[in-house]
Amino acid sequence: MSRGALVDVAFWLFGGGSVVAAWLVFRTDSMVRAAYWLLASFAGVGVVMVLLNARFLGLVLVLMMAGEMTIMAVFMVMFMMNPAGLNPMTMVHQHRQAKIAGVVAFAGLALVGVVAEFPDRPADPDGEPTAELGRELLGDSMLLFETAGVTLLATMIGSIAIASKRGRYGDAEDGSAPPPLALS
Amino acid sequence: MNWSSPLPALLLVGAVLGLGAYAVAVLDGAAALVTARQRLPLGDIVIGPLRQAALAARTRRSTTERPDLQAWALAPALLAGMAAGAVATVPFGPDTAVADVDDGIVAFGAVMAVVMVGVYLHGWSANSPLPLVGGYRFIALALSYEMPLALVLIAAALPAESLSVGAIVESQYDLWNVVRQPLGLPLYLVAGTGLAFWGPLNGADGADLAGGTSAEVSGPARLMWALSRRFVLVAVAVMGAAVFLGGWQGPWLPAPLWMALKTLALLAVLVAAGHRLARVRLERFVVVAWVVFIPLALVDVFVSGALAL
Numbered sequence: 001m002s003r004g005a006l007v008d009v010a011f012w013l014f015g016g017g018s019v020v021a022a023w024l025v026f027r028t029d030s031m032v033r034a035a036y037w038l039l040a041s042f043a044g045v046g047v048v049m050v051l052l053n054a055r056f057l058g059l060v061l062v063l064m065m066a067g068e069m070t071i072m073a074v075f076m077v078m079f080m081m082n083p084a085g086l087n088p089m090t091m092v093h094q095h096r097q098a099k100i101a102g103v104v105a106f107a108g109l110a111l112v113g114v115v116a117e118f119p120d121r122p123a124d125p126d127g128e129p130t131a132e133l134g135r136e137l138l139g140d141s142m143l144l145f146e147t148a149g150v151t152l153l154a155t156m157i158g159s160i161a162i163a164s165k166r167g168r169y170g171d172a173e174d175g176s177a178p179p180p181l182a183l184s
Numbered sequence: 185m186n187w188s189s190p191l192p193a194l195l196l197v198g199a200v201l202g203l204g205a206y207a208v209a210v211l212d213g214a215a216a217l218v219t220a221r222q223r224l225p226l227g228d229i230v231i232g233p234l235r236q237a238a239l240a241a242r243t244r245r246s247t248t249e250r251p252d253l254q255a256w257a258l259a260p261a262l263l264a265g266m267a268a269g270a271v272a273t274v275p276f277g278p279d280t281a282v283a284d285v286d287d288g289i290v291a292f293g294a295v296m297a298v299v300m301v302g303v304y305l306h307g308w309s310a311n312s313p314l315p316l317v318g319g320y321r322f323i324a325l326a327l328s329y330e331m332p333l334a335l336v337l338i339a340a341a342l343p344a345e346s347l348s349v350g351a352i353v354e355s356q357y358d359l360w361n362v363v364r365q366p367l368g369l370p371l372y373l374v375a376g377t378g379l380a381f382w383g384p385l386n387g388a389d390g391a392d393l394a395g396g397t398s399a400e401v402s403g404p405a406r407l408m409w410a411l412s413r414r415f416v417l418v419a420v421a422v423m424g425a426a427v428f429l430g431g432w433q434g435p436w437l438p439a440p441l442w443m444a445l446k447t448l449a450l451l452a453v454l455v456a457a458g459h460r461l462a463r464v465r466l467e468r469f470v471v472v473a474w475v476v477f478i479p480l481a482l483v484d485v486f487v488s489g490a491l492a493l
Contacts, residue, residue: 066297
C-alpha cells in the first residue's frame with residue numbers, strides 16, 4: 001500500500017474512532033470512563049492533526065488533554081457522593097434541554113460548514129509547521145495570544161480566590177496551615 | 185538499513201525495551217545485595233529475574249468484585265506503548281532512529297502525560313481501596329514532576345534550536361548538556377524517577393499500600409505491569425542519555441554501544457537510588473517540587489536561553 005493510502009486509512013480510522021469515542025462519553029455509566037472516552041476522542045483528533053502535518057499541535061493536544069481529563073475525572077469524583085466513580089450512574093440529565101441544545105448546536109455548526117467560504121491556501125508539504133507556528137505565536141499574533149493567555153490565567157486565579165473564600169462549612173482557611181517545607 | 189520500516193522498527197524498539205527491562209532487573213538484584221553487603225551469587229542475579237517472570241506468568245490471575253476489566257487490561261498496555269513511543273524518537277546512532285520526528289521532545293511530553301492516565305486507570309479499575317489510593321498518589325506526584333521535566337527538556341532543546349531529539353544529540357558535539365546545563369540532568373532524573381514511580385518516589389505502588397495500584401493484580405497481568413513499569417524507566421534512561429549525555433556520540437567505540445553504555449549508566453543510578461534513598465512522603469515532595477524544583481528548572485531555561493542567544 002502506498003503512503004497516501006495508509007494516511008487515508010489512518011485518517012478514517014482515527015477520525016471515525018474519535019466520533020465513536022465521543023458518543024461513548026454519554027453511553028458509559030461512570031465519570032472516570034466518561035472522562036477517558038473524551039480523552040480518547042481528543043487523542044483521535046490529535047492523530048488527525050498529526051496526519052495533517054500539524055504535529056506540534058496534535059501532540060500538544062494529547063499532552064494537555066491527558067492531564068486535563070485526569071484532573072477532571074478526579075474533580076468529578078470528588079464533587080459526587082460516589083466514592084470512586086465505579087458505581088454505575090447515568091451520564092445524561094435534563095433530556096429536553098439537552099436535545100434542544102444538541103440540535104441547535106449541530107444546525108449552527110452545519111450551517112457554518114455549508115455556508116462559510118473556507119480559504120484555499122495549500123501549504124507547502126515540505127515546510128516546517130512547528131517553526132511557522134512559533135513565528136506566528138511570537139510574531140504577528142503575539143499580542144492576541146498573550147492577551148488570551150493572561151486573561152485565562154487571571155480567570156483561574158480569580159475563580160480560585162472566589163471559590164476558596166467560603167466553603168459549605170464556613171471559612172475555607174479555618175484551621176488550615178501552609179504545608180511545611182522541611183524535608184525530614 | 186531503513187529503521188522506520190515496520191519490521192526493523194519493531195526489532196529496534198523491542199530490543200531496547202526488552203534488554204533494558206532485563207538490565208533493570210539484574211541491576212536491581214545486584215543493588216539489593218550490594219546494599220545489604222552480601223556476596224553476589226552471579227547465577228541467581230542473572231537467572232533470577234527470568235525465574236520470577238516465569239513464575240508470575242504461571243500464577244493464577246486474581247480478580248476483585250466488579251472491576252473495570254477493559255481499563256485494567258489497558259493500563260499496562262498504555263505504559264508499554266508510551267515507553268515504545270518515547271524510545272522510537274531517540275536515535276541510537278547517526279540515522280539510526282525509528283522516528284526522529286521534528287517534535288520529538290513534545291512527543292515525549294505527550295507520552296509522560298499519558299503515563300499518568302495509565303497508572304491512574306490501573307489503580308482505579310481494580311475497584312479496591314488501596315489501588316485507588318495509589319492512583320490518586322500518582323496524580324499528585326505527576327502534576328508536581330511534570331513541570332520541571334518539561335522545562336529541563338525545553339532548556340535542552342534551546343542550544344539545538346530544534347525540538348528533534350536527533351538535533352539535540354548533535355548539538356552536544358562539543359559539550360554535553362550535562363556540563364552545559366548542570367541543573368538539567370539532576371532535575372530530569374528526579375522527575376524520571378517519578379515518571380516510572382520508582383524507588384524514593386514509588387508512592388503509587390508503595391509497600392505501605394500493600395503494592396498500591398498493583399495490590400490486587402497477580403499472574404500474567406502482574407508480570408505485564410512490572411514489565412511496563414520497567415519499560416518506562418528504560419525510556420527515561422534512553423531519553424536522558426540522548427538529551428543530556430551526548431547520545432550516541434563518543435570516541436573509539438561504535439555509536440550504538442555508546443548509547444547502550446550511557447543508558448546503562450543512567451539505569452544504574454536510577455536503580456541504585458531505589459535502594460539507597462528512603463521513600464519520600466508525597467506531600468513533602470509536592471511542596472519541594474513546586475517551591476524548589478520548578479524555580480530551579482526555570483533558572484535552567486533562562487540561563488540556557490541566554491547562553492543559546
